[in-house]
Amino acid sequence: AVAQEEKLKVAAIYTVPVEQQWVSRIHKALNAAQQHGDISYTFSENVANTDYERVMREYAEGGMDLIVGEAFAVERAARNVAKEYPDTAFLMGSSFGPAKPNFAVFDNWIHEPSYLTGMIAGKATKSNVIGMVGGYAIPEVSRLMNAFMEGAREVNPDVKFLVTFINSWYDPPKAKEAAFAMIDKGADILYAERFGVSDAAKEKGILAIGNVIDTASDYPGTILSSALWHMEPTIDKVIEDVSSGNFEPADYGPYSYMAHGGGSFVVDESLADADALKAAREKEQEILDGLFRVNVNDEEPKSTL
């Protein structure tokens, strides 16, 4: 066993509560690492924009070895603070690149499984209308939606999409209303980028596609397929690098790829069409083998109905 003092001190800063899908994955991975005894972990959630820099500095001053967080919307402050604490390693979710000397980045690169869920959904829709409810049209969201749409179109060229952004990361009742509206317009499959969408699907007895986290057990019989994000490979890798003194301000994004186990594709086999599943599994293997690359498209997706 490693002695208490030698444990890596890791802090995380989240701008939203830890229940929020995206953040929950980081939180979960760090909690797991703590459970293994690799690190000691503390975090601050729901940190307001103005307070973000102070929290970063407090952690840096407090002798943290590694600080994990999201630089989105606090990019400038995060990068400035990092520069001032060169002995601390920073791993930040960011749409931009890493920066010397100590600013590493990651992102939820699960466009691959998203594509696969699209293939399942494209076959499953009968009305040929798929409803998609997102938070904001940022790359992290658009990229996955576009991959999903591409996957669906590959197996079903007639499929149409309804796209709504609720302009909030966190308003389930609103997301639910948006989903209801899409059902009214004929959507029979919902792409659940936000909390609340699957609830609408469940209530109306239609199917939903999960994203980032696995909610199948919360909505039995509703979640057809999900593209999951696993932060563990990224976190484990960065902990290893920091512990061994090999930390580099690199892009840890690829550790979210399926090949590294950072993304996975799950299907409720009792709900999915067997042929569609077979096709998707084949495609999954191609991706893992490096034979197929899913396009990265950060454009804002638009309704096609």
Added chain:
Amino acid sequence: MIRFEPREYVSTRRVIGAPVFAALIALALAAIPIWSAGADIATAYVLMVNGAIGSVFAISELLARATPLILTGLAAAVAFRAKLWNIGGEGQLYAGALAAVAVGSGSLALPSYALIPAVLVAGALAGAAVMLVPTLLKVKLGADEVVTTLLLNFVILLIVQMMLEGPMQDPMGMGWPQSEPVLEEAMLPQLIARMRVHAGLIVALLAAVFAAILMRRTVWGFEIRAVGANPSAARHAGIPVTATFVRVGLLSGAFAGLAGVGEVAGLKGYLTADLSPGFGYAGIVVAMLAGLSPLGVVIAAIFVAGVFVGADSMSRALGVSSYLADLVVAMSLLCVLISGLFVRYHVRIGGSRATD
């Protein structure tokens, strides 16, 4: 039954002592949530004080947070003096921030000494313009300003979102709803190297002194106080009531707008829709804690900021839920608010009821 008898004479010791005592009570009460979260109470207090004033960094953070609160506090204080219930500080703050970005992110190529004033003026004007709408609706059409200012907060925030996702979106922002950064030349200088406290603090303090002089020493201030206390007598006495309301509205909005400028051009460098964690609303509390006195606003803002920053830092150091900080702030506000009673009144419990 509780009875309140107004004091004939209120000693300075009481005026200062009561809120201090109340703050201590609030901190004592904070022991309950700290304890319920399973943390050590004594350590918590040490950490809290340290987090608020224990280092240059802490003090800088405290002042950085107090800066917008002073300005939104002033916005409420001057307006409330005239009984113009401006609950729209939040929206005006965002309008100020939006204007600061519009002017400061490249549309004007000016050297620092010209660009900074331009940004400040733009922000103040934008805040003032936003407040002008409810003020005019009130004086011309009799629409209740509590509601109109409150509703405009939402409208402005939506406009900000619209701008951030549309014309003012940072093309380099990867699709994030954020504005282009404010130019280096437009940024308010930092007051301490590598610390966040910025020249916005000076602006805020000047604004407080300005408001204090305006209210106490000028004809306009006299007129504002008169209109606030009794508009019909003021009108009868020949004071231009409508003009006074408009003046107060513009000033109040301008202060809140400046708060937005400080946040954008002093701290963040660009605008996002989550710029303010409710500074506009907190300003109302600050103003009332200060008894609507402009200089009192400075003290109240520093107090509120200190409690927040200290409790926030403490919660982090102890690994207690960071919602504790907001809770301690709320409890302090309520306690200080109540203490005001003991300053103004003898509080008698029971009372001398002769018979029953």
Added chain:
Amino acid sequence: MIEILDILVNPNFWAAAIRIATPLIFGVLGALICERSGVLNLGIEGIFTAGAMAGWMAVWLGADLWTGVAVAAAVGGVFGLLHAILTVPFGLSQHVSGIGVTLFATSLSYFAYRTALPDVSSPPRITPFQPLDIEGFSDLPFIGAALFQQTPLTFLALFLVLAVAFILNRTPLGFAIRAVGDNPAAVEAQGLSVFGLRVGAVIVGSALMAIGGAFLTMSAFDAFFFGMVNGRGWICIALVVFASWRPGKALLGALLFGAFDAFQVRLQTEVGAFVPGQVFLMLPYLLSIFALVAAARKADYPRALLKPYFKGQR
């Protein structure tokens, strides 16, 4: 144009409007009762949050749904009592006390939630209220689809509109509340307790607000989220003025707001590509302001609103 008509004739649209309006109906009735007695309650936003949290938490801990509603109401009543004590016997500024209560109730709810559930990574869920399917009624052509997709809480809200209107306009209690909001001295001179009436009205009003919050976690959704109230309380404050302090108009205002919101969501999928969504989101607020301006001259607001009453003081 056709699309817009399509939306309006769809019963699901009206179902959504009623659903969105329900928490607002509770909130606006609560705020209306407080204000009719002369007390502005800006604690509403926090009381919504506390109700949402407490009601949900009770159910999550094993209580049945209606007990959860009762718990929410009780918690709302406690915060109402706090606001009432600060503003009625203490006579402190109603604005500040209200905002203080909002800060307090919100932060306490969040703190309590997080302290009780420190390690959740996805929000725990309960089984919420289900639509009230009444045999026969649900099959009615339009109404059935619009109304009977709603849960019992919506029917409670609609019932409360009638109850509050009835109490205010027909019963001695209602007359006393209206009188204390107009001229507390009148109530005192008739041997009634100004404090009792106001404190009671604020407690009851706050309890209703909290049920509005509970609707969000126990009917509209099935879990508690931070920030889920999201300004709904403030909207109610505006709606009360829009409604000129009348329950019937309050219902109308809430429905109008709900309809706008539902419309906005639906319109976005139609024309979202051309008009920013925010424009639609703005409409209900702007409409409220216009309605307010139009109604400002006529409204007979409670004359004693915001004015503390001290016995034996002038």
Added chain:
Amino acid sequence: MASRAKQVANGIIGGPMSDAPAEQAAVLKLAGITKRFGALLANHAINLDLYPGEIVALLGENGAGKTTLMNILFGHYVADEGTVQIATPGGELRPLAQGSPQAALKAGIGMVHQHFTLAENLTGIDNILLGTRSLFSPFASKRSARARLEKIMRDSGLTVDLDTRVSRLSVGEQQRIEILKALYRDARVLVLDEPTAVLTPQESENLFQTLRSLADEGLSIVFISHKMAEVLSASDRVAVLRHGELVADLPTKACDRNMLADIMVGRHLEPEARMEVDKGPPLLKLSGISTGHGRDALHNVSLEVHGGEILGLAGVSGNGQGALARIISGLELPRSGSMEIDGRRLKPAPRTVMREGLVRIPEDRHRDGIVGEMTVAENLVIEDVRSKAFQSFGFLDFSAIEERAEEAIEAYDIRCPGGGAVARLLSGGNIQKIILARTLDKEPKVVLAAQPTRGLDIGATEDVHRRLFEARARGAAILLISEDLDELFQMSGRIAVIHRGKVSPPREAAGLNRSQVGLMMAGQESEDAT
């Protein structure tokens, strides 16, 4: 009878038993009532008994403690010392719980407050029934209550439309509702605090007739008033308060006007001698002014007020005086017609009329006259803050303001702790003095005095009259709007009457008598007066 001996020993003029039948027991007994507000002794060891069927007038200067005493009786205030006893319907005296209006109501005390305590958003009947029934009774059937009220209205002559919202009733009607409130609850003691302050002469007359008939039925009545005439004509007994002490308790028969005034003020008052001043040129000229609609309208009003003249405008309140005063004050523009001050036609606005030398004493001094939250000094300069005397470059000149305050406090005998005192805390008379000081000291050309002595005691009234005479002597044109015929005849050279928004041509006061004016106020043109 021990109490009487004590009162006499205390130096009180007269005694409670002077006129009341000796064998009759008191319904109400106030004993040793003392009440302090901070350092102020508002009531000091007051003993007062009340007997069935009598009408007692409570007299005293502003601030003498009359309202305080009655508020203690009714439970709004708690006395610091002393007891209140009230007889049960059986006639037995029982102590009354203090500080509880509810207990007072239950014991049979009814009170009509100086400021009406009516919820204006309710109808008359709902106001009357407020608090009479369980709050939690689900239905509010008013049938039996209405029947009882109708009987009370018939018996007392206090008729009023019970189903009209109070906000739409006239003050006289509102007062009737107030009295009905007490009668409906079977009051045996009725207290009226300055009931006639806002009533017209006719309304006052009716009121006292009603009160007399109620007293004949056995009701005991205490009323507070500043008007000597009505005290002398309507009461059986007079109690006088001075500086919180009961200084006289006499049968009315034994009193006369001068004697009461002297007891009240504690010194002898000389009525102001009327001296004639030469009439100058017309300084205020209104031509063809029309405005408004309904009760508060004006129709083609033309008036000229000359320098050195006081023109009295008589009229029952609510016949357009308000609109006229607002127009002359510059608060409102007329729909048609014009106004000239000293030959200069102008668009009325508060500042323009003041610039031309017109000053105004507003009808409602608390609402329009002073800013209660501001200091006496600030209220003294409020009309002139923009003048060079009190500011330079927009900054207030505090020493000038202070100096001005000291001078005015001295000159006008404004009783207050100093210029820094908050104006709200001053008595009505002293508030009026602030207004007089800031207006009359400007040596105005025109003075608009609207109800300048309403609610003021004799001393303060005399003071106002003296100041107005002084202004006239300096050549000012004074328009005096009043409902008080005594005042109008005492002050005015000419009198005009306003009725339903029309103003009669002014006539020399000397050639008019009270009943002629009274008829004109009621709308009857008296031909013979010319």
